Amino acid sequence: MRMERGLEAVSAYIDAHSQKAVEDLCELCRQPSVSTTHVGIEEMARLIQARLDRAGLKTQRFETTHNPIIYGELKGKGPRTLLFYNHYDVQPPDPVEDWVSPPFEPTLRDGHVFARGATDNKGNIISRLAALEAFLAVRGELPCTVKYMIEGNEEMSSPVIGPFVEGHRELLAADGCVWEDSSSEHVPVLALGNKGILYIELRCRTANVDFHSSHAPIYENAAWRLVWALSTMKDRDENILVEGFFDDVAPLTPREREILAKVPPYDGAHRREKFDIRRFLLDLPDGKLPERHLTSPTLNIAGIWGGYTGKGRKTIVTGQAAAKVDCRLVADQDPQKIMACIRRHLDKHGFGDIEVVNMGHGSFPSKSDPDSDIVKACERACRRVYGQDPPVNPFGTGSTPVWSVIRHLKIPVVSTGVGKLTARTHSANENLKVADLIQGAKYMAAILEEFGAT
Amino acid sequence: MRMERGLEAVSAYIDAHSQKAVEDLCELCRQPSVSTTHVGIEEMARLIQARLDRAGLKTQRFETTHNPIIYGELKGKGPRTLLFYNHYDVQPPDPVEDWVSPPFEPTLRDGHVFARGATDNKGNIISRLAALEAFLAVRGELPCTVKYMIEGNEEMSSPVIGPFVEGHRELLAADGCVWEDSSSEHVPVLALGNKGILYIELRCRTANVDFHSSHAPIYENAAWRLVWALSTMKDRDENILVEGFFDDVAPLTPREREILAKVPPYDGAHRREKFDIRRFLLDLPDGKLPERHLTSPTLNIAGIWGGYTGKGRKTIVTGQAAAKVDCRLVADQDPQKIMACIRRHLDKHGFGDIEVVNMGHGSFPSKSDPDSDIVKACERACRRVYGQDPPVNPFGTGSTPVWSVIRHLKIPVVSTGVGKLTARTHSANENLKVADLIQGAKYMAAILEEFGAT
Numbered sequence: 001m002r003m004e005r006g007l008e009a010v011s012a013y014i015d016a017h018s019q020k021a022v023e024d025l026c027e028l029c030r031q032p033s034v035s036t037t038h039v040g041i042e043e044m045a046r047l048i049q050a051r052l053d054r055a056g057l058k059t060q061r062f063e064t065t066h067n068p069i070i071y072g073e074l075k076g077k078g079p080r081t082l083l084f085y086n087h088y089d090v091q092p093p094d095p096v097e098d099w100v101s102p103p104f105e106p107t108l109r110d111g112h113v114f115a116r117g118a119t120d121n122k123g124n125i126i127s128r129l130a131a132l133e134a135f136l137a138v139r140g141e142l143p144c145t146v147k148y149m150i151e152g153n154e155e156m157s158s159p160v161i162g163p164f165v166e167g168h169r170e171l172l173a174a175d176g177c178v179w180e181d182s183s184s185e186h187v188p189v190l191a192l193g194n195k196g197i198l199y200i201e202l203r204c205r206t207a208n209v210d211f212h213s214s215h216a217p218i219y220e221n222a223a224w225r226l227v228w229a230l231s232t233m234k235d236r237d238e239n240i241l242v243e244g245f246f247d248d249v250a251p252l253t254p255r256e257r258e259i260l261a262k263v264p265p266y267d268g269a270h271r272r273e274k275f276d277i278r279r280f281l282l283d284l285p286d287g288k289l290p291e292r293h294l295t296s297p298t299l300n301i302a303g304i305w306g307g308y309t310g311k312g313r314k315t316i317v318t319g320q321a322a323a324k325v326d327c328r329l330v331a332d333q334d335p336q337k338i339m340a341c342i343r344r345h346l347d348k349h350g351f352g353d354i355e356v357v358n359m360g361h362g363s364f365p366s367k368s369d370p371d372s373d374i375v376k377a378c379e380r381a382c383r384r385v386y387g388q389d390p391p392v393n394p395f396g397t398g399s400t401p402v403w404s405v406i407r408h409l410k411i412p413v414v415s416t417g418v419g420k421l422t423a424r425t426h427s428a429n430e431n432l433k434v435a436d437l438i439q440g441a442k443y444m445a446a447i448l449e450e451f452g453a454t
Numbered sequence: 455m456r457m458e459r460g461l462e463a464v465s466a467y468i469d470a471h472s473q474k475a476v477e478d479l480c481e482l483c484r485q486p487s488v489s490t491t492h493v494g495i496e497e498m499a500r501l502i503q504a505r506l507d508r509a510g511l512k513t514q515r516f517e518t519t520h521n522p523i524i525y526g527e528l529k530g531k532g533p534r535t536l537l538f539y540n541h542y543d544v545q546p547p548d549p550v551e552d553w554v555s556p557p558f559e560p561t562l563r564d565g566h567v568f569a570r571g572a573t574d575n576k577g578n579i580i581s582r583l584a585a586l587e588a589f590l591a592v593r594g595e596l597p598c599t600v601k602y603m604i605e606g607n608e609e610m611s612s613p614v615i616g617p618f619v620e621g622h623r624e625l626l627a628a629d630g631c632v633w634e635d636s637s638s639e640h641v642p643v644l645a646l647g648n649k650g651i652l653y654i655e656l657r658c659r660t661a662n663v664d665f666h667s668s669h670a671p672i673y674e675n676a677a678w679r680l681v682w683a684l685s686t687m688k689d690r691d692e693n694i695l696v697e698g699f700f701d702d703v704a705p706l707t708p709r710e711r712e713i714l715a716k717v718p719p720y721d722g723a724h725r726r727e728k729f730d731i732r733r734f735l736l737d738l739p740d741g742k743l744p745e746r747h748l749t750s751p752t753l754n755i756a757g758i759w760g761g762y763t764g765k766g767r768k769t770i771v772t773g774q775a776a777a778k779v780d781c782r783l784v785a786d787q788d789p790q791k792i793m794a795c796i797r798r799h800l801d802k803h804g805f806g807d808i809e810v811v812n813m814g815h816g817s818f819p820s821k822s823d824p825d826s827d828i829v830k831a832c833e834r835a836c837r838r839v840y841g842q843d844p845p846v847n848p849f850g851t852g853s854t855p856v857w858s859v860i861r862h863l864k865i866p867v868v869s870t871g872v873g874k875l876t877a878r879t880h881s882a883n884e885n886l887k888v889a890d891l892i893q894g895a896k897y898m899a900a901i902l903e904e905f906g907a908t
Contacts, residue, residue, distance in 0.1 A: 214851040216752035223755035231685035298670035301677035303761035397668040
């Protein structure tokens with residue numbers, strides 16, 4: 001009974017200080033922090049560290065090959081430790097002319113804060129800090145120990161978070177992790193796991209020039225070779241033919257199948273019309289789309305080019321051609337092993353001359369136990385604050401670095417937060433509803449309380 | 455004996471008036487006539503008509519859907535009629551900064567005239583007019599009737615010459631035709647026939663957007679569909695699999711095989727090094743290259759594109775992709791029938807959604823009898839003027855509109871003229887050696903004499 005009463009007091013404190021939370025959010029949003037263009041990063045890193053200091057956390061700054069990671073820690077009452085992950089960098093604000101108010105001048109309109117980063121990810125940072133500060137003000141201590149890492153390269157695919165976690169296992173040791181956010185329609189979604197990714201370029205070069213196409217009878221055409229090579233990798237029934245590609249795919253567990261069965265069918269008619277598509281892949285019916293979407297690895301052509309691609313006619317034998325290929329991977333596929341499989345496949349099929357170039361750090365797929373303590377704590381917290389069960393998505397389709405925590409710290413991770421589908425993250429006029437920020441702070445407080453009590 | 459003596463006198467006249475020929479060439483070259491940009495076309499058409507008038511031909515100007523065609527005619531002594539084809543338009547002079555002297559300020563250097571059009575095609579026009587004028591001055595008449603058509607869109611693939619010839623069969627009726635030019639190493643080459651061409655785009659569209667590639671498991675990818683469609687059209691052993699593609703290919707005649715057997719092997723080692731190629735198509739040995747080059751129809755990818763083709767990574771499911779495909783055709787293939795075969799092929803293989811777009815007038819392939827009177831007249835003329843036999847190439851690999859004369863007028867056509875491989879046609883510093891212009895005029899005079907005597 002003490003716990004219940006206590007959380008109500010914490011929530012009341014959050015309500016009473018809601019104006020302060022909005023000001024805190026505006027303070028962070030006023031500071032540009034665009035990792036792509038490196039605008040305001042240093043100032044933002046300092047601001048974030050100062051803000052964690054102010055909240056009472058013991059902070060450290062870690063330099064990386066890219067932007068610094070700010071770390072904070074505060075001991076709690078219970079024996080449990082919760083790790084928070086957020087990021088202080090934001091997407092570029094372009095196109096700036098589409099913003100109603102300037103992207104780095106936070107503006108309150110219709111009960112929403114409009115600013116780049118309002119939801120992604122500064123709103124999430126503030127909702128968590130507001131929860132911590134409410135506990136400290138009302139009780140003088142947290143229900144559990146909190147560790148907090150905030151990085152500065154999330155919008156550039158987080159090249160540093162994997163090595164950082166791997167190199168700081170003791171520092172970061174925890175019992176569960178709450179990731180940055182999850183887009184919600186009404187109540188927060190609990191998103192578990194992620195797909196991995198391998199991004200490569202296949203480059204074919206048959207000559208140092210493009211020949212006049214009257215020479216097509218005697219010279220090899222790089223575009224044809226690339227077409228033939230690709231056609232050996234996946235057949236038109238969408239079967240990936242690369243030997244070994246599926247070797248490490250973990251079968252779905254009975255519990256995963258149970259969760260999958262509950263995912264409602266996609267609204268195929270709506271998508272067909274909206275995107276003017278001929279059909280879904282393999283003519284899949286609506287009811288089969290979720291399983292295929294959530295659990296299938298892919299071998300996708302993200303781009304292909306060669307020869308003359310302008311208007312009208314030019315008659316050449318293409319001397320160079322290339323394709324960008326991204327593979328979304330599922331547990332327990334390994335991007336490096338998949339790349340090796342593709343190399344072997346091309347060699348075996350007579351395409352040893354086609355270069356396979358890794359276009360950046362791959363990322364591993366991961367799964368997180370849908371019945372873990374942190375997931376259950378989030379479910380209970382959601383029921384307490386929002387009055388209903390959160391949707392659980394155990395098969396993330398994006399390629400976040402969630403895997404690095406699961407893999408290196410061996411703890412479950414759940415991504416959840418204040419973001420709504422209408423928040424326009426990454427677009428002009430990004431926003432966060434003030435009421436969602438405050439309710440999100442209460443939700444975070446409830447998670448801390450519930451997790452501390454397990 | 456009279457003929458011999460007579461031609462010597464004609465040649466002597468040409469020599470005596472060589473300075474005049476150079477001035478005539480410079481007059482034409484000073485007038486820009488770029489069909490692509492339509493610069494100077496009207497002025498050039500008038501200049502050419504005036505020049506034919508001055509030479510004593512009865513001229514007419516024909517308007518077309520593009521640039522005017524200038525026609526001239528002069529009755530000769532003998533019953534035979536020879537048709538000349540040339541063009542008064544030129545390639546754009548770009549890059550202008552690479553020219554030693556300005557492209558439209560003809561300049562004499564080291565015994566060469568440097569100017570855009572010096573060889574292609576104004577030098578050829580002047581060599582022919584100098585021959586006509588020499589006959590008229592020395593003998594008061596030509597050895598045969600001459601008809602002369604000079605068009606203004608050759609550098610834009612001659613869209614008007616086919617319809618013009620078809621619509622003026624009586625006007626143009628002749629016993630043989632000498633085409634614009636042929637690139638030579640030492641003595642003029644006699645080039646017969648041409649390959650036809652069909653130029654199409656295959657366009658695939660699976661959605662009105664590019665999807666985030668996390669959706670690759672459920673949406674069709676236009677690049678993949680295009681790759682699969684193309685891979686059904688030609689296999690990696692270079693076999694064209696489009697049903698009906700070869701139906702109309704005329705078998706080689708014994709005489710053609712005889713001529714082919716005399717074509718020397720290509721210098722494979724030189725080309726390998728120069729173009730840094732892995733190998734020739736199908737690892738063909740040097741001795742097999744000429745036959746393959748000269749007699750094979752092709753299905754060539756001139757360009758392919760879809761999705762993201764910039765630097766770095768972008769993860770999308772490609773919603774649109776396309777390929778430019780050119781087919782070089784041999785006698786008696788028909789571009790429209792080949793296009794219909796490709797359409798049927800795609801439909802039959804389940805690619806009915808892929809659009810086949812004709813990217814401009816196709817052109818027919820043609821063959822010209824290597825033993826015809828006009829070829830024999832050119833051979834004899836070459837021996838008289840250059841002291842040796844001309845190389846005969848009975849299998850043109852380009853796609854000139856030679857076919858329109860062969861098809862509509864039913865007469866043999868041979869392309870020959872003053873152009874050397876070193877003339878830099880289509881490039882900066884195009885030139886013509888003055889000695890080649892004068893010898894070329896004598897060669898044309900000898901052709902008129904020899905053809906008139908047959």
